Amino acid sequence: MTQILYIEDEQEIALWLQRALKQQGFTVYHYKSYEAYEESGHILTPDIVILDIMLPGLDGFSIARKLKREYHDLPILMLSARSMLDDKLEGLSIADDYVTKPFQVEEILARVQVLLRRFHKIDEVLTIQHIAIHTKDLTVFDQEHQREILLTQTQYGLLRYFIEHLNQILTKEQLYEGVWQEPYIDGDKTLMVHIRYLREKIERDASNPTIIETVRGIGYRVKA
């Protein structure tokens, strides 16, 4: 069961989001402030934390810093009605995601899902067309032919990056710099070559790809 620690002082908002999260099958522990959480005596090891920034007592930034020191692989999603850039930048420098109010519940749910996947907090099987991907250990299974598809290091890297940014269009530069960890040089064909190799392994028809979609002029996308 995925445990969510949620700190929010606005009762109405808290109830609403809590309900939506519970409907998704998460266990939510909600507190009005960090002090309230500490006083509750509950010692949680949450899978993910959702934090408001403007809170009575310790503010969201400080809580995030404190939690990040204690659990280094704990994903933190910040929620705030403060949308100024400074806040956003500071938030993102500490936390893993930052959503401004007034948010849509669906957006929060999607982002929680992304964070859980990125931090390997859930053992989930993603089914994209005919292939099934275990997001935790990144094994790829071809359901049509009932066999595991083995990938090279680079191909795993690419696939992992796509899975971590599911449904997001990734530009060539973002992909290259994310996977190879070095600056992209204009005209470099390495990425294209490796995407072709990956497609040859996972697509039904590599020349007409449907899993790794090409968005013309912009980049690539893997949709779940």
Added chain:
Amino acid sequence: MKKIFKSLLTRYIVLILMAMGFIQIIMVIYMFSINFEKMMTNAETLDDIEAKWTSTVHKLAPENIQTVVEDWHTTYPDAGIIYVNGQGELQQTWYIKDTTAIPAKWDMATTTRFIQMYYNHPTFTVVRFIGDDEEKGLLILQVDRATFSAVKMESNFLYIASGALLLFLALSLFFFIRILKRLVHLEEAMTIREVDGLPIHTKVTKKDEIGAVEIAFNNMVDELREAKQREEREEQLRRELVANLSHDLKTPLTKMRAQLQYMPKEQTASINYLIDTMSELIENLMAYSLLTADKMQYHPVTLRVDRLVTESMASWYPVFEEQDFEVDLQTMPVVWLVDKIWLQRILDNLLQNVLRHASSGKYVSVTVTKQAIIIRDKGQGFEQQSHTRGAGIGLSIVQIMSDKMDVQLLVDSTQTGTTITLTQ
């Protein structure tokens, strides 16, 4: 009192006094040297010799000539003597080196020629009648003028005087070079900037006038720093205020959205849309307020504009896709000097505008060329959408940000579409 001694003016006056002292010393030396010349030439000038010769010869009788000659020769070894008798016949010469110039017969012509010849001649010549009597003849004395020329101090004086002058020059040069050095040092201190863009403190070495300037300069730097810090605090406060205001406005919006869960789904869509619009308006209003007050952080960098445009399109694509837009993106590598976040915002506002006001065309194209970013749509144009509120402030922000970043914004809007061109 101590302060007076440290003053540059005092030191300058001391220097001038020293110079005047030098002049005094030089004058004393000059006087002394003149007296010294006199002392050295002491006893006899040519005038003295002439007077002495005159009196000697006037008292002389022709028989005693030999004694006088011997006598003068012992006193003036260089002196030559010529004796001519009353009839004008050359009788005898003593110690004359060159006798050729001396006539044997002394008549009016030869005597005059002789006198003429020795007038102002290096050899000083005195012609006198013996016993002051024409009949007794002439006794002529010849002395080298050089024997009696004065011992000169002038050359020594010149050395001392020019030495003193040089010393004075060196001293005053030293004085001014030191002043100059300190001024240059101060100028450097004024030009160097700390990381915060303010000048650094300069070290006060002396408590004179320049020292006072240095102290004043340091005080000024302190005041500047303080003013800057105050300004930063105010800026921070203003941002804080705007951020809190945004928070205070958006929290109720979020609560409204939370309340929507209790409403039937079919009624929520338009309210949801309104909440989004409202939130966006607040956002734009805050940005506009910061921008017009020149309080929005601005950090221009050289940026690959094509990459930013592509990333921006990547995040907008799903929304366009959802509304069945045809999306066309063409880029080539271009570098601009802009603030990344600002340009991002410009693009966001323009694309938002396309989505909201030009959706009837179902088309958006973004082209990055060497010269420009061009955003084109096939909507009904600005004329038609002017009634739609909300576009105004978003475009104002685009305008202000473009201006600040030296980006020219060109809007060409017709009823069949709008083309927005950004150039830098």
